[in-house]
Amino acid sequence: MVCFRDLFTLPTVDVSEVGDKAYTLAQLKRWGLPVPPTWVLGPEPWLEIVEALVPTGEWAQRDAIALQQMAQGLGKQLDHYRLDFDRGGFDLPLPLILRCSLSICDAAGQALPLPQDFQGLLAGQICSTQPDVEQLRQLWGQVLRAQNLRVWRHHGLTLNQLQLSLIAHPLVPAAFSGTLLVVGDRAWLEVVAGLGVSLSQGEAVPACCQVEDGHHSWQPGYQDRSLQVDLVSRAVDWQWCPEPTLAMPLTQPQVNQLLQLGRQAQRHIGSGVRLEWLVEEPEGLGFVITQAAAWQTAESGAVATIEMPIAPALPSVQAAIRGIPAATGRGLASALVLKAGTPMPDRLPAGCIVVAEDIQPDLFGRAADVVGIVTEAGSATCHAAILARERGIPAVVGAPHAVSLIATGDPLWLDGDKGIVYIVSEVKTPWRQPSIAAARTTPDAEKLETRTRVMVNLSQASRLADHAGLIDGVGLVRSEWLLLEGLEGRHPQHWIEAGQARDLEAVVVERLRPILAACPDKPVRYRSLDLRSHEWTYLQGSPSREVNPMLGLRGTFSYQQDSRLFETELAALRTLQEEGYEQLELILPFVRTVEEVQACQHQISRAGLPQVDQFCLWIMAEVPSVLFLLPAYAKAGIQGIAIGTNDLTQLLLAVDREQPLLAATYDERHPAVLAALQYLIRQAQAQGMGCSLCGQAPVRFPELIDSLVDWGIDSICVELAAIAATRKAIAAAETKG
Known part of the structure; x- marks a missing residue:
């Protein structure tokens, strides 16, 4: 019989017995910090499931297709697995949130530090009724998703090394919640109204406060709805905010009180610490720390250095439109709305944000100096999005009714990282902040040598020389x-x-x-x-x-x-x-x-291109018929295939990648797409042809790189901004292979 137990009455608390989150909460309680009542369900039922369901053998060596099939099979078995569960003779306070509390151990059973990229993989679940086996299955089932199986495999872990406990907290009405990051003597706050789900799910732009040398500097946020708790009905519902602008949600004494809690945790955890917190409603009830973790870099374990972006404060927000993040970066400028049939100027005015139903590549020749781009149509893999990323122009696509809701001259704040466009009160000076990731240099990646070539997709020579050492x-x-x-x-x-x-x-x-x-x-x-x-x-x-x-x-x-x-x-x-x-x-x-x-070969021969010994003729492998014609193409003299996953995916799945409503359906990880990639790569090898991959798949889903390398891809081609990360991922995959 398995049941929840009160975390804070356990005689001893070991990380392998309760997981990382529960262990940290127990430590915070011991250090005198305010934490919520917490109940924990240990890893025993999870390990029982693993022993019963997971096949023996080297599952971690399976490729992406086999992992997808394995995930589907395990999910079905888990749905029917019988588990003897009891709440321990008492009811938990409602409403509550169930969270996964994970720890990992080595072959000897010793606990290991959790890698940074585990954060956010396992979501919590809000419950308005007492937890039952079905809800527990849903939480455990996240571990068995194909996407997460690839992560565990990437770190060389088997499922029985994952010690998965579950914790339960009561949900209380929250006036505000957010995060606190303390690094050395500096601190940063993010604040949203209501429960923190608004922040974790991107439902709000948090108000941000930087604290340095005793000075508080606020940047306003925006939130049109918040998640609230009604203790009478035990309901947890979204409510519209009467005032969507978040100016200074916390008072100076509240900021100081929260900083004091951060410094207290810092003394025990280390120089860098990140807290998740809420302030109960009514506000006089004070702060509660719901999670805490050391703030470290994934590579070295050293405390990360933080560079706050230099940006103007977000003006008063009048409306917001949510679309699809297409090209990272942010911008503040007046709108230029291009409606269907509008005469197109020879050059778009500098310092504007272009808003249109759709933007095709021919427009970019006129848009060199724009601050940003917003379209009603498109997805993250449409041509406008790809070209915006290459040129470093922040962009949001798939923004519904943007042309109707925005008028030329409206002041806009565009957030290409979150896919949100705000109509704001004013624009004093047009401003654009490029992607931090695109600007980041990683000289250590230049030192990595890989068997698999790392190549670039581009249309312009600008910035190419700066990356010459990274590309093949x-x-x-x-x-x-x-x-x-x-x-x-x-x-x-x-x-x-x-x-x-x-x-x-x-x-x-x-x-x-x-x-x-x-x-x-x-x-x-x-x-x-x-x-x-x-x-x-x-x-x-x-x-x-x-x-x-x-x-x-x-x-x-x-x-x-x-x-x-x-x-x-x-x-x-x-x-x-x-x-x-x-x-x-x-x-x-x-x-x-x-x-x-x-027919093309006759023209190529007449032009004289084959007279150069190094000349090679390739074809794009993006029409599904290539899956059946590869030997014939090889016999005809084609020397290589460049797999275009963008078109291949949409044609295999019958999904228009320009259609925002289908964005979630367009997925290069679909079993049919993975099977096609594996077949093309291995067939190219069998025919003695080169094989390269040129689409967005390895950038959108870096976990696919392990499988591509395992299947024997010759080269992977990505945008310049993704070159360094791709080379590192390839080097890691080749080391494991």
């Missing part, structure tokens, strides 16, 4: 975006029709040459033009938009209808070869049939 070449030059700023507002086909093929050839040469020059002796793979009709409507001479441009006249099929544009590209590539850039390779886009490839 350019895995994908996006030709359409490369040429945009040299097209003078005209569609490439317009140049051809005007008899200016030689002039367009010169544009290709001039735009591509700096990329080749920045990567001497490293392969540069140029993907030829893949012109979808809906992406070029603002360019002069653009063809009429097709009903379904995704599946229309594009890729190598379009070369068969009119070969002049492709021949112009080939002539430009040959010119660059003759200048000495012999590392140049060619990728054919959106290939549907072997016959399309053969």
Whole structure:
């Protein structure tokens, strides 16, 4: 019989018996800090489940597909597993929250420190009734999700090394809650109204306070609803905030009281400590510490240094629109709303935030100096999002009704990290803060050598030289975006029709040459033009938009209808070869049939590209038919495949990646996508072909890198901002392999 026990009446408390969170709360209680009443269910029932359900053997060596299948099977078994559970003869106070309290141990049973990346993997559960077996199963089941199985495997852990306890706290009405980070003699506060779920789930922009040398500096936040507890009905519900702006939620004495608690914890835990807290309602009841942890870096265990972003205070907020985070960074500027049919200026004004139903790549040639971008359409993998990330422009996509709710001239605060656009009271000076991750340099990554090549996807030469030591070449030059700023507002086909093929050839040469020059002796793979009709409507001479441009006249099929544009590209590539850039390779886009490839090969041979020994011809593997035609492509002379996970995923799953409502369904971790990736990589090996991956998958889901390396991928190509992290992940995967 297993049951909850009062944590603070246990004769002894060991981390392996109650988990990290419960152990820390017991310590805080012993040190005299205010903590909530806590009950704990030890790891015994979890270990019983593991012993009964998890197959023996080296499960940690399974690839991503096998892990997905394993997760599904374990989930079904857990649903039917019988467990003898009792609440211990008493009822827990309601409402309450159940949380996972995890510890890990080595083969000898000794407790180990929890890695930083375990934070946030196991969510809590709010209960308005007494906990039952079904609720416990849901909490335990999180450990068995495929996403988390990959994390445990990444750290070399088996499931029986995970000591999973559960803790229960009563939920009390909270006036405010938040976090306190104390590092040395500096401190930072984040505050939201109501329970802290608003903060952890991104439902609010917290008010922030920095404390240094006794001075308090507040930055206002915004919150339109808060999670509140009704002790009479025992209900926990969202309530609208009468005043959404969070100016200075805590008084100076309250800040000082909270800092005193932080310093007290700091004396026991170490120089860096992070607390989660709430102040009970009515506010006179004081603070309660709900969680605490040492603040450390994952790599060295040293206390992290904190650099607070230099940003203007968030002005008074009048409205907020939530979309999908597309490109990180923040910006404050006036809106420029581009409605359908609006005449497009030759260049968008500097210092504005562009708001539109949709933004296609042809607009970026006019948007060099904008502060940010907001669209109603799109997802994190749409072309506008990819290009915004490459150019360092903060962006939010999939923001519903943005064009209707925002008017030109409205002052906006854009948060590309959280996917929120605020209509604020004023803009004194336009301001943009780029992604901290994009700006971070990691020289240690340059020292890592990997068998798997780490290459970059790009369309511009800017910043390439700064990362030369980190990359093994350019895995994908996006030709359409490369040429945009040299097209003078005209569609490439317009140049051809005007008899200016030689002039367009010169544009290709001039735009591509700096990329080749920045990567001497490293392969540069140029993907030829893949012109979808809906992406070029603002360019002069653009063809009429097709009903379904995704599946229309594009890729190598379009070369068969009119070969002049492709021949112009080939002539430009040959010119660059003759200048000495012999590392140049060619990728054919959106290939549907072997016959399309053969037609292109005749033109490539006539252009003279194969005369250079280093020249290689690749195809994009993004149309699902490639899964059945790979041997035929190899027989036709294709030397490598570049897997484009963006299009491959949407075509395999029949999910439009431009549609915000389907964003959650578009997932490269789907078993069908993983099976296709594994098959393509191993089939390419069997055919003696190179194999590269060029989509967003390894950036969106870094845990996939282990499987890609295990399957034998030759190279992984990502955006510049993700190069260092990707190389580190590949090095770790190869070390384990």
